[in-house]
Amino acid sequence: MIYFVTSNKHKYEEISKILQHEIEMLHIPYPEIQANSLEEVVEYGINYLKNRINGPFFIEDSGLFIQALKGFPGVFSSYVFKCIGNKGILKLMEGVIDRKAQFMSVIGFYNGGMYLFRGISEGKIAEEERGDRGFGYDPIFIPNGSQKTFGEMEIEEKNKFSHRGKAAIKLKQFLENLL
Amino acid sequence: MIYFVTSNKHKYEEISKILQHEIEMLHIPYPEIQANSLEEVVEYGINYLKNRINGPFFIEDSGLFIQALKGFPGVFSSYVFKCIGNKGILKLMEGVIDRKAQFMSVIGFYNGGMYLFRGISEGKIAEEERGDRGFGYDPIFIPNGSQKTFGEMEIEEKNKFSHRGKAAIKLKQFLENLL
Numbered sequence: 001m002i003y004f005v006t007s008n009k010h011k012y013e014e015i016s017k018i019l020q021h022e023i024e025m026l027h028i029p030y031p032e033i034q035a036n037s038l039e040e041v042v043e044y045g046i047n048y049l050k051n052r053i054n055g056p057f058f059i060e061d062s063g064l065f066i067q068a069l070k071g072f073p074g075v076f077s078s079y080v081f082k083c084i085g086n087k088g089i090l091k092l093m094e095g096v097i098d099r100k101a102q103f104m105s106v107i108g109f110y111n112g113g114m115y116l117f118r119g120i121s122e123g124k125i126a127e128e129e130r131g132d133r134g135f136g137y138d139p140i141f142i143p144n145g146s147q148k149t150f151g152e153m154e155i156e157e158k159n160k161f162s163h164r165g166k167a168a169i170k171l172k173q174f175l176e177n178l179l
Numbered sequence: 180m181i182y183f184v185t186s187n188k189h190k191y192e193e194i195s196k197i198l199q200h201e202i203e204m205l206h207i208p209y210p211e212i213q214a215n216s217l218e219e220v221v222e223y224g225i226n227y228l229k230n231r232i233n234g235p236f237f238i239e240d241s242g243l244f245i246q247a248l249k250g251f252p253g254v255f256s257s258y259v260f261k262c263i264g265n266k267g268i269l270k271l272m273e274g275v276i277d278r279k280a281q282f283m284s285v286i287g288f289y290n291g292g293m294y295l296f297r298g299i300s301e302g303k304i305a306e307e308e309r310g311d312r313g314f315g316y317d318p319i320f321i322p323n324g325s326q327k328t329f330g331e332m333e334i335e336e337k338n339k340f341s342h343r344g345k346a347a348i349k350l351k352q353f354l355e356n357l358l
Contacts (some may be wrong), residue, residue, distance in 0.1 A: 032221065034258060044210065072262030077257045083251030088271055092263060160248060160331040 003057035005030070005049060009166035010135040011060055011164065013017055014155055015107075018168040021175055028052065030059070032102075038075055039116055042108035049110070058171065062163060064137045066125060067100040068093065078136065086129050086140045099124040103141060105163035107171050115174060119166030134158060182236035184209070184228060189314040190343065194286075195345040200354055207231065209238070217242055217254055218295055221287035228289070235290035237350065239268055241342060243316045245304060246254075246279040247272070257315065265308050265319045278303040282320060284342035286350050294353060298345030299318055313337060 002019075003026040004012055012025045030045045038061045045059050063077040069092060073080035077147025080088075093099065103121040109116060123143040131139050139151030143161035150158050159165035181198075181206040183191055188251040191204045209224045217240045224238050242256040248271060252259035259267075272278065282300040287293060302344025310318050318330030321339035329337050338344035 005310075026288040034213055034255065039211075069267070070262045072259070072267075074258075074262070076213065076258060079253075080251070080259075081257060083249045083253070084271060085275055088248070088251075091273070092267055094270070 003053060003055065005045075005053070005057055005059045007134070011126075014159060014162070014164050015060070015168045016166060017155055018159060019172050021172075026053070026057065032061070035075060038104060038106040039118070041075060042106045042116060043114065046108045046110050046114050050114075053110075054140065056109070058107055058109040060107045060164065060167070062103065062105040064141065066093070066102060068096045068098050069101075072122050086137060089125065089137065089140060090128065093125050099126075101125050101141065102145070103137075103143075103163040104116045105167040107167045109171055111178075117167045117170035117174065119163040119168070119170065120131070121163040121166065122124055123161075148179060180234065182232060182234065184224075184232070184236055184238045187314070190241075193338060193341070193343050194347045197277065197338060197344060198332055198351050198354070200351075202224070204283065205232070205236065211240070214254060217283060217285040218297070220254060221285045221295060225287045225289050225293050229293075235288070237286055237288040239284060239286045239346070241282065241284040244281045244283060245272070245280075245321065247275045247277050260315050265316060268304065268316065268319060269307065272304050278305075280304050280320065282316075282322075282342040284346040286346045288350055288353070290357075295352065296346045296349035298342040298347070298349065300340055300342040300345065301342075 001022045004023050005026045005028055007027045022174045028047045032041050035041050035045045041061045065071045065074050104118045107117045121143045123141055125143050126140045126149050129139040130149045134150045139149050141150050183202050184205050184207055186206045195202055195344050209227045211220050212223045214220050220240045224243055224271045242295045244253050244254050284298045286296045300322045305319045305321050305328050308318040309328045313329045318328050
């Protein structure tokens with residue numbers, strides 16, 4: 001059994017659809033540093049948690065990096081979302097032609113050693129919010145290869161395109177080789 | 180002699196104009212956590228630094244909290260500034276009538292014990308950038324009691340109104356009582 005340390009049930013649902021392993025959601029708050037990369041945030045979190053949890057566990061951090069906004073909201077995506085939401089992002093993107101953006105997910109797994117898995121979804125910022133599935137910036141992100149936003153996709157479809165799905169598949173393959 | 184651990188020379192100049200003590204700028208990077216308050220960020224930083232520095236030291240963290248944006252950019256002010264700058268903030272504030280905002284500074288001093296000093300400057304977000312002094316959001320913040328933005332003030336004048344000036348005066352008074 002592996003713990004997924006998170007307070008976000010959407011993330012738990014997405015990842016549990018990919019991992020065949022028995023995973024359990026565990027809510028333990030841990031410090032998230034103001035780092036320049038998700039990897040640093042995850043590494044710091046794991047170092048904080050590793051002596052507080054018995055047994056293997058993983059955490060996940062993700063962010064939306066918009067090219068025209070120099071990577072904003074980036075590693076602070078969830079905080080920024082709480083303040084200005086998708087409407088704030090769309091306002092910042094008004095009149096912006098280059099709408100390229102990247103969703104990134106980093107999963108950090110710990111079982112005595114630490115292993116990081118990164119997934120990236122390339123895409124663009126929609127002109128308006130579409131769909132009410134998923135969470136956060138899902139209604140304004142259109143992954144390359146689709147016309148839909150993540151907000152318009154069921155979990156299975158989102159997982160095929162998404163940063164988190166890609167990172168989770170890497171974790172899955174790692175765990176299979178481990179056994 | 181007291182160390183001010185910072186990499187921001189503007190902050191160093193502002194605070195050194197208030198403190199009569201001999202202070203020295205010391206650049207040691209320390210983790211800044213994604214906390215809900217500046218106090219938590221400062222406390223975490225001091226706990227990281229306290230075994231790495233010989234002698235008394237202080238750090239300072241500050242943020243701009245805009246009421247209509249639910250406190251954004253808040254504790255992530257410097258990161259947000261690097262991405263979207265004052266133009267981004269002004270864009271988010273387009274058409275917003277309530278322009279109330281608060282600049283907050285927290286100084287954490289350590290000499291074996293930890294002491295926090297908070298300064299607040301109430302004011303509003305200007306309609307456009309004015310002035311080229313100071314740094315960061317100074318050109319778009321007008322403190323109550325003035326018509327000027329911080330960007331239009333010399334350091335001495337800014338210190339009279341500013342969050343950082345108020346926190347530095349509290350630290351100064353504390354140090355005087357200590358001696």
